[in-house]
Amino acid sequence: MMSCGESMEPEDPKLAAAYKMALDAQPLSRSDRLDKLLAQQEPSCGEEDNAGPNGTSIDDDADEAVSTVRKRGREESPDANSGLASKLPARKKRREAVIESDDDEEPKAESDMDSDYSPGKSGTSSSEESAEEEEDDASEEDSADSSADSGSDLENVSPPSRRRKLAAADKKKQKNPTTLADTSIASTTKTTPARKPGSGLSRLAAFSPASVASSDGEASFSASALDRSTLASAGAADDDDVQLGGGQQQIWDHLKLDWLRPERIRDSAGRRPDNPEYDGRTLLVPERYYTQLTPAMRQWWELKSRHFDTVLFFKVGKFYELYHMDAVLGVQELNLSYMRGAYAHSGFPEVSFGRMADSLVQKGYKVARVEQTETPDQMQERTRGRPGKEKVMRREICRVTTPGTRLASHWDGDALVTKAQYLLAVKEAVQCNAGSADSDSTQQQVSLQFGVAFVDTTIGQVWVGQFADDCHCSRLRTLIAHHPPAQLLHERGRLRPATLAILNGCLRAVPKEALTPGREFWDSGRCLAHLAEAPYFVDNGKFAWPEGLQPLLCESDSLGRTAARQWELGVSALGGLVHYLSRCLIDHDVLSMRNFAVYRPADSGSAADEAGADEAEMKAADAPPFYASQTHAVLDGIALANLDVFAEQQRGGGGSSEATLYSRLDRCGTAFGKRLLQQWLCAPLCHPEAIQRRQEAVAELVSADRQVCQELSAGLKKLPDLEKLTAKMHVFGCRPAGTDHPDQRAVLFEAVQYNKRKIEDFLGLLAGFEAACRLMAGLAERKLFDSELLRQLINPTESGGRFPSLLPTVRGLRGSFDNERAKREGVIIPERGVLGEYDEAVSGLTDCEQRAKAFLAEQGGRLGCKLNFVGSGRTRYQVELAESRASRVPSNWTVSGSRKGFKRFRCPETDELLASVQALEEQKAAALKDVMCRLFHRFDSHYEKWMAAVQCLAVLDVLLSLAEFSRTCDGGEMCRPTIVALQPDTEPFLTIRQGRHPFVSRTFSAGGYIPNDTSLGKPAGSDDPSGAPFVLVTGPNMGGKSTLMRQVALIVVLAQLGCYVPAEECTLTPVDRIFTRLGASDRIMTGESTFLVEMSETSAILRHATRHSLVLLDELGRGTSTYDGTAVAYGVVRELAHTIRCRTLFSTHYHFLVEEFIGDPRVKLGHMACQVERDGEGEEDVDSESITFLYKLRPGACPRSYGFNAARLAGLPADVVRRAVARARQLERQVAVVKLLVHARAGRLAAADLAAFRSG
Missing domain, CATH: 1.10.1420.10 (MutS, DNA mismatch repair protein; Chain A, domain 3)
Structure with missing residues (x-):
């Protein structure tokens, strides 16, 4: 025995050295020892010879050591260096981040995550916050239960609080980067480089195929994008380390996979992205890679290979986990935290699904909800006797959510928007006809037919239609404006490039998906066959076609398996829609509502026209009174945009919703009222x-x-x-x-x-x-x-x-x-009385209870003692009595158990009673299991x-x-418009007295907005000599011409809505359609210049306008040279005023054009008045010129446009403006001389010409 003061150092030198090392050693926790071990075994940049097939170390000693640490369990104490930790009570166990080894050996069955899984009794918190608190305070048993798949490489998950701590630790490490050799495993956690502006992940990438590298070297893998430097490093060498932000860090494992690189990626059929048939929704995963994975990770990759364009929310216990590229997206878009490990991994609790999924869907992604579809007991039963690698929990995709397939379900949370969001399917058929015999053109005329089907999945309303269209897709554009889609489906390779360009231009921010013709985008026959065979329209065992679909069926086919000829394209579009809904696993939810309706274009005059009329028939449908067949006025997408009826963000942009007609009218208190108001504004009444x-x-x-x-x-x-x-x-x-x-x-x-x-x-x-x-x-x-x-x-x-x-x-x-x-x-x-099966079971159980009591009373009387039933479950109804009375029991009673002083018996009566009770309890449970669904079905x-x-x-x-x-309105006078019915001798007209703009006027103070009188056409019985329906409007720049034109159109819209209008008086005949050509803009996405857009829109006006239309044309021809623009404007004015004779406001700065129509009885001249005051003497002195805009429409033409005043207000240098004014005066004199000579040579010289020349 050694005294306390004596040294304990061993005499043996080797033992003494070991003893000294032990004294100097710091006590380490399990996590610290593991970190140190892995840091020592981490390969250097040059140790590539020791790398496995996926670029990770396969050092056997390190793998064995890591596996040993993992198998020890979680018994080790916390860090002994922490005195505070040693004084605190032990924390209850939570989900931990387990660092996986990189060995390539197949894991044992007992260590796989699903083999040990058992669902725990999870909390029932009503919010995500309470769920997190419950997770933090969960007992050790609940924690083990909820961590569904402990032990596998797929189970590196932690509760929210743990995730937050890990995220904070990672951020701290990033601030102080160190080399891998000097750090613990915490500092080797993989991080994704910050996205650069303009080079980050596209929010629509989930709908785009995995693309090859673009011109700047970027590439997109499904829902994640690779940073340029990361991609370059990954492709340049097999080196694990990439220099990012000044520190050495590792890229994620999925970025090292050779078959995921842009130059090697393929779809499930082995096609490369440059193949026209390439399907970016799928991914070819090499079979050799599957052999390296645990069963659960193999399960994830199998699902991902079939849904490569979709973010998988993969259920593991109480959590939805995201792996690899999905995890990167979760961190970037959902602010989740990475978990530790060699591969990207993040997640969130089950109760957060609605919020997380909605956030991604609103940004354009697809989200698949992957659920566990069996319990641990069911898995054990299914996999009994099978190899360990097959023992994995069965999981299935329960639903795919996209921007166009959201439902009003508890999975979607409360984030559903008020306005409708449509899923639109389009099918196009093209017929080329040779030019007419009397035409000089040798070009072919294209006849287009469109089949469309669109659905609002939140209310289950489906529309199906087919219509003829022009080469500009005017009707298709109008459909898109009235029913803005959140997602577009079309046939792969079947749309004309021009049509595809139009759709891309109109729906720039809308995800588009191409479906394979025939297999995914069904023809009409396959669509109807599927609808007839599926249980969508079966009620009480009987099948019946919904009323809305019956007009689309061929009358000669009694089975309803054939579409009417004029509806084949529309039914085929419905086939594409139905297939997509079934792929998203919501087809029964939506179609079983039976809310089908036939879509007819807003400008279709009759059912015959809808069934496929050509352009000539479309014009011929205008027989008076037009409202006998056309119930609603037409406002196409161009008119809705130019008139600011809706906010730009409702048309796919991001503009403000304040200065719109919808925002001014919307005082609705209900969400469904707001949706109806939007429908009314798109289609005002005609009758x-x-x-x-x-x-x-x-x-x-x-x-x-x-x-x-x-x-x-x-x-x-x-x-x-x-x-x-x-x-x-x-x-x-x-x-x-x-x-x-x-x-x-x-x-x-x-x-x-x-x-x-x-x-x-x-x-x-x-x-x-x-x-x-x-x-x-x-x-x-x-x-x-x-x-x-x-x-x-x-x-x-x-x-x-x-x-x-x-x-x-x-x-x-x-x-x-x-x-x-x-x-x-x-x-x-x-x-009672609601559910017969339940009532029957409850009544039967009550009877059994009475029978049991009666049996005890009867047998107790016979035996002369008190009897009781003991036991539970399958051992219920054992008769217990005192041992002293046991000899008196009937001979058919059998002993089933005993305790001190008592014996228990079973008998035929109690066995029969137990069997009856068990059967009734099963009946009761089955009834209760379905009672909620039955109640909702009853509703x-x-x-x-x-x-x-x-x-x-x-x-x-x-x-x-x-x-x-x-x-x-704006505090001014409002009037009830007078709608005049058309008679055979009635000419269309519009009269507005003291009209104001419906929402611009509100921005002015009381009396600040200047009202205007407008008259187009002459009412019956009027003696007004200036009753022409066409008004040619001139006036200075910024004089209010465009505002006046919009004001007139919006007053007409309000009048035909049935609303009061901001005017003292308003009288009109119904308008069948409003056309607008306002402002100047190009369509860069479709390759159309400003002038081409002008001409296309004007062409549509001339083709479709009738004498009952209202046309607004603002400065037509300004996109080309003066002479060409004047000539085009002249031709359009002649056509509208003399041939079509519709109500028109045509503004222009071409004063030559005005002179051509002076004295024309079908054209009325007007101008926006202004007052000019000049202080100086020279005309070139613009600074001395003062212009006051009066904003009043006056008869006659305005001699000048006063554009230099706008230039001065815009801040152009004074010298530039003065030179421009001098040059303009010189050109005006030259033109006056030419004009004088031309009139003199033609013998039309007048005194007015001489006066004008002298004044010029």
Whole structure:
């Protein structure tokens, strides 16, 4: 025994040296020892000979050491150096980042993530924050359960708090870069270089095939892009290290894969990107690479190879994990944190799916939700006796979400926008016809036919159409303007380059996807066959075509498998749409609503025209009165843009929504009311009677008690989005138990939370309809309105109105279960009489309980003692009695157990009772499992009634909005327009007295905006000599010509909406279409110059305008030389004024053009007045010239445009302006001399010519 003061150093030199090293050694935790070990084994830049096939080290000693550390478990204590840590209580275990070895050996089955997985009892927090708190405080057992696949290379995951700490550590390391040899594993965490402006990840890359390197060396892999320097380094050598930001760091493993490089990448069929048939949605993964992976990672790559253009949210326990290129995107776009490991890896909790997916989809990505579709027990049963590498949890894609396929479901969260977002499929057919015999042109004329199908998946409304179009795709452009798509589908290689260029120009920011003809973009026959065989339209075992599809079917085919000839393209477009919905796994959710309608172009005059009329037939359809066949006026995309009807961001841009007609009119309190207002603005009414019905309703609301309207508006504002919530209930109720859909098999940890959301939405929807019923009933009882339209909207159907009787149905649905208990527990327990199977099971169980009590009483009396039933589950109904009485039991009783002083018996009666109870309990459980779906399906069975109510509420909401605008507008006088019906002798006309711009005038102070009178055409019985429908407008630059033209068109739109207009008086005959050619712009994406755009739009006007149209042309011809522009403008004026004879405002600065039409009875001259004052004596002294714009339209022409005043206001140097003025005066004199000589030679010299010459 040695004393305390004696040295403990061994005498043996070797032992002494070891003892000294031990004293000097620092106590290290498991993590620190592992870091140090890996740092020592990290290969240098020159150790390539020891690298494995994926560029990582395969040093056997290091791999064995790492594997040993991993297998020790997590028993080791925290860092002994931390005194504070030693005093604190042990933290409960959480998900840890496990550093994987790079060995190439196949992992053992017991270490694979799915082999040890078991779902834990997860928390039921109602928000992401509470979920994170629960994860932080989870017990060791729950943590182990929720980490679904511990032990594999796919399970390097941590809870949110752990992820935040790792992210902070990584940022700290990045600030102080060091070499790999001197750092722990924490400092070797892979990082992605910061994206450079202009060279980062395209938000639409998810829809673009993996492209080869562009001119600047960048490339895109599905949803991630490689930084130029990273790509160059990865391609230059197999060296793992890349110099980034001054420090040595490693690039991610997926960037080292040779077959993922741009020069080697292939689709699943082995095609390169330069192949026309290349499919960037798939990826060819070499089979040799699969052999290096764990089963779970192999499963991920198999899914990724089939959905290379999609971000996979891969479920692992309670978390959705992102790997490789998807993880990079998650960090860049979702602000997630990288996990430690050789490959990119990030993730988030299950409850965050809606927010994360919506964020990516809004940026143009596709997102696939991959769920575990079996429990651990089911996996063990399925894989029993199989090799270890096959023991992986079954996972399936349950849904693919894209910008055009979002649903109103609990997975989509509450981020759905109010406006409609369409998925559009387009099919084109081209027929080339030789030029006509009387034409000098030898060029072929192109006849286009388009088939279209588009759907708003949030409400399940599908439109199908087919129409003829011109070479400029005018009708297709109008469709896109009225129904802006969020995503476009078309046949691969079947669209003309010109059509594709037009679509790319109109839909620059819209994702586009090419589908393979035949296989993915079905023809009409395959589409109808699929619809007939699928269960979309089966109700109670009976199939019936939806009413909206019946007009598209061939009458001679009784089975409905053939499309009518005039609808083949449209049905084929529907086939492309249906295929895409089925690929996204939402086809049944959407199509089973049966909301189909035939789309007819806004300018189609009849069904015959819609079925494929050519351009001559399109013009011939204008037979008076035109509104007998055309119910709505046409506002194409150009008119909507030029008139600022909607914000630019609603047309695919990013402009402000303030200065638009929609923003001025929108006082709607409901989301479905806002959508209806947008539809009304795209297509104002044409028929005078329909317009007058709306006017009467608006007039009554304007004159009604203001408090009544405010109460009505307040009541509507409290309603939820009933239209989308109704569609949401359909989605919840259209998949009963047993439906073959992956979502039915998905294992969800937050199922209770999802059920609570469903129940809250359902009860909120019922409350909304009940509130709407009370609101309408109160109005009907007060009998406040005489307007026919208002009475139809408010009165119930039994009283001759259109509002359905909903209260009995609402109360029946609400009373079918305990509402509060359902919201609290997330489980619906039906009341008696609601579900027969459940009632039968409950009644049977009650009978069994009575039988059990009766049995105990009877046998207790016979045996003379008290009997009890003991046991649980399958051991229930054992009869227990005192051991002293055991000898008296009947002979058919058998001993099943005992305890001190008591014995337990089974008998035929109790066995029969147990079997009955078990069967009834299974029946009860089966009924409860499907009760929520059945309840939603029961609600959905009244779909037509719900939608009828929503339509009435929406119309009332829009009428209130129009009335509020009519009452307040800009504070000026408002009038109810007079719509004059067309008679055989009626000429189209438009008269506006003291009109104001509907929303520009609001920006001026009271009395600041100058109103104008406008007259186009002559009303019947008028003796006005200047009644020409064509007005040629001149005036100074900045004099208000364009504003006046827009003002007139917007007043017409408001008048035909049924709204009041900002004017003292307005009278007009209906307008069938408004054409605009305002402003100057090119279409660089389609290769069209400014002048070509002008000519294309003018050509469409001349082809489609009728005498009932309103045409606005602003400075036509300015995109070319003066003489060419003047000549073109002259030809257009002659055509519009003398041939078409429509109401037209034509502004110009070509004064030669004005002189040509002086005295023409079909052309009226007008100008925007101004007042010119000159202080100096010389005409060239522009600084002395003062111009006051009067902004009033006056008869006659303006002699000059005063463009130099605008130049001076713009800040051009004074010397430049003076020289320009002198040169202009010189040119004017030269032209005056030439004009004088020409008139003299023609014998048309007049005194006015001489006077003009002398003044010039």
